[in-house]
Amino acid sequence: MLEYAWVVPAITFTSFWIILLFGKKLPMKGAEVGIGALVMCFVLSVALSGAWISRTADLEVEAHKTVETGEHGSKTDDHGGESDSSGDHGGGGDHRLVLPSPAPLVMGAAEGGEGGHHSYIIREPVQKEWTWFSNGQIDIKAGIHIDGLAVALLFVVSTISLLVHIFSTSYVHGDERFTHYFAFLSLFTTGMFVLVTASNTLQALFGWELMGLCSFGLIGHWWEQYPNARAALKAFFTTRTGDVGLLVGISILFFAAGETFDIASTNAAAIAGEIPDGVLIAAAAALLVAVIGKSAQFPLHTWLPDAMAGPTPVSALIHAATMVVAGVYLIARLYGVFWEAFDIADGGFNAIAIVGGITILIAAALAFVQRDIKKVLAYSTVSQLGFMVMALGVGAWTAAIFHLFTHAFFKACLFLGAGSVSHSGSHHSFDMVADMGGLKKYMPKTFWTFATATLALAGVPPLAGFWSKDEILLGAGENGYTFFLVVGLVGAFMTAAYMTRCVYLTFFGEPRGAAAHHHPHESPSTITIPLIILAVLSVFAGLLNAPGILKFTEWTDNITVITAGMEHHDFSIITALFSVVVGLGGILTAYAYYWKGFRVGVLKYDQGISGSIYRFLGNKYYLDDLYEKGVVAGVSGPVARAAYWINQKVLDGVVNGAGVTARGLARFVYEILDQKVVDGIVNGTGYASEGAGAGLRVVQTGKVQQYAVAMFIGVIAFAGLLVVFV
Amino acid sequence: MVAQNVFFGILALVMGVSAIRVVTVKNVVHAALYLVLVFAGVAGIFILLAAEFLAVVQVLVYIGAILVLFLFGTMLTRAPIGRTPDLDNPAGQRGLSALVALALFGFLGAILVDAFSDSKVEPTGVVTSSDVALSIFQDYVIPFEVISILLTAALIGAVVIARRD
Amino acid sequence: MYLTQFLLLAAFLFCVGIYGVIARKNAVLVLMSIELILNSVNINLVALGAWRGFEEQIIASVFSLFIIAVAAAEVGVGLAIVLLIYRNRQSVDLSQVAEMKG
Numbered sequence: 001m002l003e004y005a006w007v008v009p010a011i012t013f014t015s016f017w018i019i020l021l022f023g024k025k026l027p028m029k030g031a032e033v034g035i036g037a038l039v040m041c042f043v044l045s046v047a048l049s050g051a052w053i054s055r056t057a058d059l060e061v062e063a064h065k066t067v068e069t070g071e072h073g074s075k076t077d078d079h080g081g082e083s084d085s086s087g088d089h090g091g092g093g094d095h096r097l098v099l100p101s102p103a104p105l106v107m108g109a110a111e112g113g114e115g116g117h118h119s120y121i122i123r124e125p126v127q128k129e130w131t132w133f134s135n136g137q138i139d140i141k142a143g144i145h146i147d148g149l150a151v152a153l154l155f156v157v158s159t160i161s162l163l164v165h166i167f168s169t170s171y172v173h174g175d176e177r178f179t180h181y182f183a184f185l186s187l188f189t190t191g192m193f194v195l196v197t198a199s200n201t202l203q204a205l206f207g208w209e210l211m212g213l214c215s216f217g218l219i220g221h222w223w224e225q226y227p228n229a230r231a232a233l234k235a236f237f238t239t240r241t242g243d244v245g246l247l248v249g250i251s252i253l254f255f256a257a258g259e260t261f262d263i264a265s266t267n268a269a270a271i272a273g274e275i276p277d278g279v280l281i282a283a284a285a286a287l288l289v290a291v292i293g294k295s296a297q298f299p300l301h302t303w304l305p306d307a308m309a310g311p312t313p314v315s316a317l318i319h320a321a322t323m324v325v326a327g328v329y330l331i332a333r334l335y336g337v338f339w340e341a342f343d344i345a346d347g348g349f350n351a352i353a354i355v356g357g358i359t360i361l362i363a364a365a366l367a368f369v370q371r372d373i374k375k376v377l378a379y380s381t382v383s384q385l386g387f388m389v390m391a392l393g394v395g396a397w398t399a400a401i402f403h404l405f406t407h408a409f410f411k412a413c414l415f416l417g418a419g420s421v422s423h424s425g426s427h428h429s430f431d432m433v434a435d436m437g438g439l440k441k442y443m444p445k446t447f448w449t450f451a452t453a454t455l456a457l458a459g460v461p462p463l464a465g466f467w468s469k470d471e472i473l474l475g476a477g478e479n480g481y482t483f484f485l486v487v488g489l490v491g492a493f494m495t496a497a498y499m500t501r502c503v504y505l506t507f508f509g510e511p512r513g514a515a516a517h518h519h520p521h522e523s524p525s526t527i528t529i530p531l532i533i534l535a536v537l538s539v540f541a542g543l544l545n546a547p548g549i550l551k552f553t554e555w556t557d558n559i560t561v562i563t564a565g566m567e568h569h570d571f572s573i574i575t576a577l578f579s580v581v582v583g584l585g586g587i588l589t590a591y592a593y594y595w596k597g598f599r600v601g602v603l604k605y606d607q608g609i610s611g612s613i614y615r616f617l618g619n620k621y622y623l624d625d626l627y628e629k630g631v632v633a634g635v636s637g638p639v640a641r642a643a644y645w646i647n648q649k650v651l652d653g654v655v656n657g658a659g660v661t662a663r664g665l666a667r668f669v670y671e672i673l674d675q676k677v678v679d680g681i682v683n684g685t686g687y688a689s690e691g692a693g694a695g696l697r698v699v700q701t702g703k704v705q706q707y708a709v710a711m712f713i714g715v716i717a718f719a720g721l722l723v724v725f726v
Numbered sequence: 727m728v729a730q731n732v733f734f735g736i737l738a739l740v741m742g743v744s745a746i747r748v749v750t751v752k753n754v755v756h757a758a759l760y761l762v763l764v765f766a767g768v769a770g771i772f773i774l775l776a777a778e779f780l781a782v783v784q785v786l787v788y789i790g791a792i793l794v795l796f797l798f799g800t801m802l803t804r805a806p807i808g809r810t811p812d813l814d815n816p817a818g819q820r821g822l823s824a825l826v827a828l829a830l831f832g833f834l835g836a837i838l839v840d841a842f843s844d845s846k847v848e849p850t851g852v853v854t855s856s857d858v859a860l861s862i863f864q865d866y867v868i869p870f871e872v873i874s875i876l877l878t879a880a881l882i883g884a885v886v887i888a889r890r891d
Numbered sequence: 892m893y894l895t896q897f898l899l900l901a902a903f904l905f906c907v908g909i910y911g912v913i914a915r916k917n918a919v920l921v922l923m924s925i926e927l928i929l930n931s932v933n934i935n936l937v938a939l940g941a942w943r944g945f946e947e948q949i950i951a952s953v954f955s956l957f958i959i960a961v962a963a964a965e966v967g968v969g970l971a972i973v974l975l976i977y978r979n980r981q982s983v984d985l986s987q988v989a990e991m992k993g
Contacts, residue, residue: 700991700992701989701992702988702989702990702991702992703985703986703988703989704985704988705815705819705823705912705913705914705915705921705985706819706913708909708912708913709819709822709823709826709913712826712830712909712913713826715830716826716829716830716833719833720833723837730892731892734892734896738896738900741900741904742900742903742904742907745903745904745907745908745927746907748907748911748920748923748924748927749907749908749910749911749914749915749920749924749927754917754919754920757920757923758923761923761926761927764904764927764930765930768930768933768934771897771900771934771937771938772933772934772937774892775897775937775938775940775941775948776941776948777937777940777941777948777951777952777955779952780933780937780952780955780956783956783959784933784959787959787960787963788926788930788959788962791963792926792962792963792966795966795967795970796919796922796923796966796970798970799919799922799970799973799974800919802974802977803918803919803973803974803977803983804977812916812984813915813916813917813920814914814915814916815913815914815915815916815986819913819914820913820914822913823909823910823912823913823914824910824914826909826910826913827906827907827909827910827913828906830905830906830909831902831903831905831906834902834905834906835899835902838895838898838899838902839895839899842894842895842898843895844893845893845894845895845942846892846893846894846942847892847893847894847897847938847941847942848892848941849941849948850944850945850948851945851948853945853948853949853952857949857952858949858952858953858956861949861950861952861953862953862956866953869957873957873960873961876960876961876964877960877963877964879964880963880964880965880967880968881964881967883968883971884967884968884970884971885971887968887971887972887974887975888970888971888974888975890978
């Protein structure tokens with residue numbers, strides 16, 4: 001079953017073509033094809049998840065299998081291990097069962113962080129590859145590599161994409177480019193599927209770039225308004241800047257890992273220490289640049305808030321759940337490379353965690369000063385991505401992936417909720433301060449789902465966000481990254497606070513502006529049903545990895561030696577308490593500020609230091625100005641002028657020169673060669689003949705007698721000659 | 727043989743003078759008459775050379791028919807009877823043609839003398855009409871027929887050309 | 892009798908005829924000059940035939956006969972043409988008949 005995972009991207013790719021070619025003629029203008037395809041993909045991804053889970057579950061039974069591995073740091077464990085991290089062993093005994101092929105399994109033991117041994121199991125992923133073309137010694141392959149990580153992401157992407165499709169039928173209804181929108185959605189989903197199931201870095205690159213292209217097309221969906229087109233370009237170029245890093249990283253890894261693009265072999269080579277340190281750091285740094293671009297980390301995060309110019313379902317799909325997590329996915333996939341390169345095991349500080357940590361804080365700060373609800377959510381996404389990246393940086397791999405998983409649900413719910421509000425409440429305006437307020441009584445379903453998702457994001461137990469965020473903090477604290485633990489807690493506080501602000505401004509208080517004038521009402525069911533589904537998922541998805549259950553870990557952990565061999569920290573009440581306190585504290589602060597009007601000290605934002613901080617934040621740290629006026633203008637201005645100069649003087653000079661030369665040559669050929677020489681020759685022969693004829697014509701007098709004279713003279717002469725000489 | 731030579735001399739002289747007169751007189755009819763003398767002289771030469779049939783035919787045809795024809799032509803073309811000055815080409819051309827003729831004569835004469843000197847002509851027998859007839863109708867009947875056709879053609883041609891329509 | 896005397900005579904007639912052909916302006920006179928030429932040829936033939944032998948004499952006679960016939964035909968046609976020229980131009984001046992000029 002898992003070998004057929006390639007069907008999933010194939011379905012959406014086919015649906016893309018069908019919608020593009022035939023969509024306009026269909027009754028629902030292509031939406032039905034898109035939704036149908038996504039339903040199939042959703043079902044398939046659920047089936048694939050089931051298949052993978054059962055594959056993992058087989059391990060429980062074959063606890064006594066003793067296949068040795070040669071990975072470093074492992075020891076064979078004949079007797080089923082000293083600890084039982086993977087659950088029950090089915091009661092001792094030495095029955096050996098033969099595993100059905102192809103399901104090799106590797107058991108080993110690793111040094112844990114605290115000196116304890118625990119056995120781990122690696123589940124070989126399912127790989128299927130086709131050689132696309134070979135170029136000498138290098139084979140370019142296309143293939144799938146299915147393991148728990150891929151399956152988890154497949155599930156997330158197909159769920160969110162399906163719900164976004166359903167949401168969009170109402171949201172984008174009547175738009176003139178409705179069909180193209182759905183086509184792009186399908187293509188985008190294909191790109192994400194291709195990335196997620198990629199077995200080699202080239203295929204990952206292909207999916208990555210495809211998503212970049214589709215995000216450009218989708219963000220700029222209403223390109224008639226110039227700001228939208230600019231936002232699309234900004235997104236594309238900023239991620240492109242990061243993609244340079246991706247190319248460099250892939251190339252370095254190709255050569256470093258022994259001329260192969262295969263991800264599994266690259267990871268294995270990195271873990272086994274076959275790649276020299278400098279090369280590895282260079283590759284990892286380059287890939288990190290790509291992640292910074294794609295996952296909107298500092299300093300390349302500026303495109304994400306501007307990308308809110310696109311339709312809201314697009315934001316929900318791309319900028320909450322799918323494209324932006326591509327970077328996180330990349331790190332998670334190639335974790336062996338990063339682990340070794342940045343020495344994540346050592347604790348303290350490393351590049352990934354720093355990037356993530358900075359991102360958390362600055363994005364959260366910016367979220368406080370936004371009037372636009374989507375921009376709040378955008379900065380919130382950036383901040384949460386920072387959490388994920390930081391988690392990967394501190395060695396909490398499973399936590400990061402789990403947070404990705406849960407964040408997708410509640411963030412998508414929040415975005416779709418914002419879309420619902422604008423669609424039916426604030427008359428297509430996203431400005432909370434000016435056009436919303438008091439919508440709680442008009443849009444109850446939207447309000448309750450939005451509030452649930454907010455609580456999940458804030459990390460209130462027992463909702464999903466709590467479990468995943470708590471696991472990150474736990475990992476940070478336990479792996480020796482205490483600084484980042486503090487950063488995470490501050491971030492959690494700020495998250496709770498700004499989200500509560502957002503809820504207040506949108507749903508509480510008195511209706512303002514458009515909300516007052518345009519009769520807000522609840523949205524149609526095609527909008528509210530996805531909201532409800534996502535809210536439910538936000539509540540319950542977290543329990544998948546709650547301590548004691550830990551199913552998620554079990555299903556995804558077993559990819560590489562590193563991830564499998566990582567220390568799984570037990571649930572720590574203290575950390576949990578801290579994160580809850582921090583979360584509730586944030587909510588309360590915002591509550592005090594907004595509901596009770598409690599302004600004191602720092603909170604008086606229009607004066608003094610707070611004022612300048614407010615302005616600083618309002619201008620987004622002047623980063624945009626720096627990029628646009630400093631970098632872009634500084635480069636593009638001179639470059640553009642130089643290019644223009646080259647064009648006008650050099651190129652045009654060459655072209656014009658060629659033209660002038662050609663013309664002169666033509667004139668020369670025409671006037672001199674053709675008219676004088678050739679025609680001269682031709683006419684000359686004519687004149688010569690004519691002259692000769694005129695000359696000779698004199699003989700032809702027409703008088704026969706003179707002809708006779710001539711004849712006889714000739715005869716005499718001839719005969720004379722004959723006589724004399726013969 | 728002396729008689730033959732004498733006769734030949736007389737004939738040659740007459741013929742020569744007549745021929746020159748043919749081409750120089752300013753009177754068409756006189757030219758025609760001088761031509762008669764030439765023809766007659768030719769007939770005499772033929773007799774000297776023992777070709778009597780030919781001589782007779784010469785007289786009959788040339789003097790009897792062709793000359794008459796000439797006279798007819800002269801009269802039909804209203805040739806001026808009497809002295810007419812413009813029967814000759816301009817002097818330049820005449821001079822040139824005299825030159826050519828003289829050159830030609832000198833040339834021919836030189837060759838002939840050079841080639842045939844000391845050759846004697848001794849006609850062995852007289853060529854009678856029966857000899858000629860036999861020769862024509864036995865050996866040369868085809869040329870004879872051709873000549874007939876030619877004459878017919880000429881006859882018809884002349885009629886066609888000259889008819890008044 | 893020497894052969895050369897006959898031949899010279901013939902040559903003389905021939906040249907005179909040539910002179911006549913070229914020098915005379917009247918078409919009829921030109922035709923007469925042509926007759927002179929033809930006669931000279933006849934003399935030649937017969938003389939040479941006589942020089943050779945009896946058979947050749949006969950042959951020469953025959954040949955001369957043919958020439959006479961041809962001459963006759965030629966004069967007939969020639970005069971017809973002259974007549975036509977005269978009819979069209981009212982003159983038999985050969986220097987006027989220069990249509991082939993150029």
